Amino acid sequence: MYEEELHRLSVKLLDEVEYIIGYTSGTLPFRSRPFLCRKKEEVELLTFDHFSGSNLTRYLLSKDLREKKVAILAKGCDARTITVLLREGQIKRENVVVVGLPCYGMVSLRKLEKHFGSLRPQDFTWHLDTFTFQGKTQSIGPFLENTCQRCLYPNPPLFDYLVGSRVEYVPRERWKEDSLKRLEEISSEKRWEFFAQEFQRCIRCYACRNACPLCYCKECFAEAQRPYWLSPAATRSENLFFHAGRALHMAGRCVECGACERACPLEIPIALLPLKVEELVREHFTFEAGVSPDREPPLLTYRENDPNEFIK
Amino acid sequence: MRGLTMRVKMISQEQFRKRLAEKENHLAITEKAQDVHRQFLPPGIKVVKTPKEILFPSWKEMYRFFFKERSWEIQEVEEKAFSDPTFLLLLPCEARAVVEVLDTNFLREDYRDTDYARRRARLNLVILGCPAQHPTCFCHLVGGSPVWRDGKSAFVLPWKEQFYVENDEVLFGEGDPVNTQEKREIESWEKALQEKLPPPLSPDFPEKLYAHFEDPEWQDIAFRCINCGACTFLCPTCYCFDLTVDGKLRGSMLRTWDSCMFPKFTLHASSHNPRPTGKERVRQRVMHKFSYFPIREKRYGCVGCGICREICPVNWDIKEAVERMVKRIDSRCDIN
């Protein structure tokens, strides 16, 4: 999407920034991956498609890019992450040029394969929010990632340049698919069986934590020795402890980009926990992460009428 | 490798499916083997992501300690009856990972890991040959082939609506003998398949790669890697583990999976870390499999199964990294 406009802008940008962090096509079908564009000749490699799922903001925190002036491609959720990082003083605004990408949602290869069986990239042609497969054009809605189906900010709230045209609809209203709501409706015993079965499979490879730009602690509580919270053994209870702990650390920070869920090699729907916490924060503390830089984050403030009836 | 005493037989596809369905609760199959041979397999066989789930589980209590009557006691963990499967269906590359890498590390004569040895002796490998090379794998690059086998474990190859089976007494039951003409046909087909494969890495690649330790190329290769443990945990050849104590007055020493990608892997108590950034750690992963392990054990530490390429969150590709280093080496650029 928006390739030509993106390339023209990138050539101009390379005069004022040292690197452009973007996506390029991957070495496997249906995969695109993070890419550091340095020289004008490499600009042609920059792409943006329905499989550019990783959140590039985490590369802004790496040692060698932190001090340099860098441009970054940012979908709606990625741009919100930049706002959160600015608020938390991790990056300097003048070092970052944000190229906003109006995003129609990332497609889940798993859902595609479940529906169409094994696929080849050449059979697909992708448009903004529809795709053509064997002559039939259909909407991407049912095949979007869970988080993208309930997205509220397709257009980046923060940007220096905006490529392409804004998305006119709010995906959550349009697709009416909310995996979080569906889970809340079933009984708590069934929910426990679902989560117990999923957390049993987790192998604690920390792909979810390392893919999340907001998980930048020097020493994560999951690997700490002093104090010693949990062991590296990937048992159900330890995995539950880790994922619940991480979700709580995301309170008022998670931008619901779903990069953690996409990073999981075992396709465990772990984003449900941070999403639940984010939903609670939105409902009860009327706060949305990464939208307005000056609002006080929820856990740094309080109100008299905060929920209190659960306390005896 | 194919001695005369090798028992070979042909069985029909129905017999293959029926026998597997019968022994279902003793069986497991790796996910990649299931993808390649899906159409021949009965449903309901336990799927494991990697052979390590059975041979080298992600966590295992090595021993227990507890404080009793004012002194400490240490106790081995008594082995409860194994519920793990006794047969594992896997692809030649994964079998090679078990036989040529995991066994080398855990069953070395000086210190045998008794837990691994017990599990390995109990498990019968059933190697399902690949009819053709899968697009994401590169077993040819590291000296493997789609029809590799170790001559001891059972080997099954789909052959013209039937299955050619080697070395199996228990699993598939009786089969009709293989006449010499058919045997020669199979062997020539295998030879043709292997000739068609692209050439492997040059024999002196490990030493040459070793000399390119300081090559600036590593910085670019390592840029996009987010240093998670996904590739190392699901790689059939990665055997690194951690020994941690859990529990204060009573607890256990746990052997769990560990990854050279994690910063704490080499962090000294003095907070010095010989591999402080992602570049050193990505370089260690590639150098271990394509230089250090081959220099020590005369075989590659990677079997080219391509699992790490498929599951990497940012599509970091070890084959691409090796090919870039090959280009650097061939371009004769001296770096020091």
Place this chain on the structure above:
Amino acid sequence: MIPAATSTERNIYLPELVSIEEILEETRDIKTFRLKRPGNFHYRPGQFAEVFVPGRGEAPFSITSSPTEELYLEFSIKKTGTVTEALHRLNPGEMVGVRGPYGNGFPIESLQGWNLLFIGGGIGLAPLRSLINYVLSPLYRKDFGAVSILYGARTPQDLVFRWELQKWGERTDLFLLTTVDRGEPSWEGRVGLVPEVLKGMPVLNAQTLKAIVCGPPIMIKFTIKALLEMGFQPSNIITTLEMRMKCGLGKCGRCNIGPYYVCKDGPVFTYEELQTMPEEY
């Protein structure tokens, strides 16, 4: 087929519990622990063992007592991490686990017949002490030539094995020189960094000398540079390396420098071997 692990086969990770007989306070953060020697525990100087503190963890420490002491094992341990902190809280009579010995130890055969120069820095004297006492023991003294020891620490309070330094000083067949980086009024001995003091030592005939160096990485680097300038051959400079270790058996994959596992192929290397290794330690 792979022989099944017989139940009698030893679990290689199992430590043996031994009691702490004596704890000597060397400096404010270094203590020497004297443990009862586990059954059939035979080791060479320079080898290390994994010490298991129940309820806390396990860590590798070089054995500082010489194998000639039959009854006990000694470890000199500096308080730096969780396991060492737990060790420093223990009292005599409590139990710790010992597993080992591991590592290749000093190349005794290749040292025989040579004059020896020991250079230790801070706690780095601990692994050297095992070899020094082995060499000075009545049984093996004749196998080795002249022995000289250069030992440096940051301040006089950081000097370890003070009573042993005293004993070594009184011996006639041994040249001992102790220095500190920063002197104090009460300190009459030499003041200066080990590499500088080394250059100032009386004329050393590098052809007949083997140097054994142990200490913090920076000290090793500059000392080796000084030794090379004084004409020492790389194969005659021997040092031990510090890497993070967990199993000690060459299996857990973390202590490698290039293809060498420091816990199995090391921790003792000659500088000649170090030159072939990548700069990653």
Place this chain on the structure above:
Amino acid sequence: MVNEENWEPKIVAFLCHWCSYAGADLAGVSRIQYPPNIRVIRVPCSGAVNPLYILKALREGADGVLVSGCHPGDCHYLSGNYFARRKFFLLKELLRFLGIEEERVQFSWVSASEGQRFSQVVQEVVESVKRIGPSRKNIKEFVFHV
């Protein structure tokens, strides 16, 4: 592992030093009886209770966790309990979302003068934990009994 009849739940109670701990003290001094199942951990303020403490307690085998602090407005540090309330709310809702029994983690405000009320709160907590039985969902797998 544990037979049901004479099973006594193990409950970890984080009591804030200024109010709830003093309340518990007052209950003891005035000889008010309350079940002995709680193991008290004194914390400077309910705001100092990191949700990871609660998850850690459940992991190590606690059947129930009670966190008790000053009533909103009485906090010695003025706003410690207000911040804590938000964190506890998120933790409670997250555990409920995961399908973990409500009674596992309970919170209360008990002031220094409410000795009687403290024993009632403990009474309620112990009974409700007894009703739902030993904790199985969070306890670490390699616990063993000597």
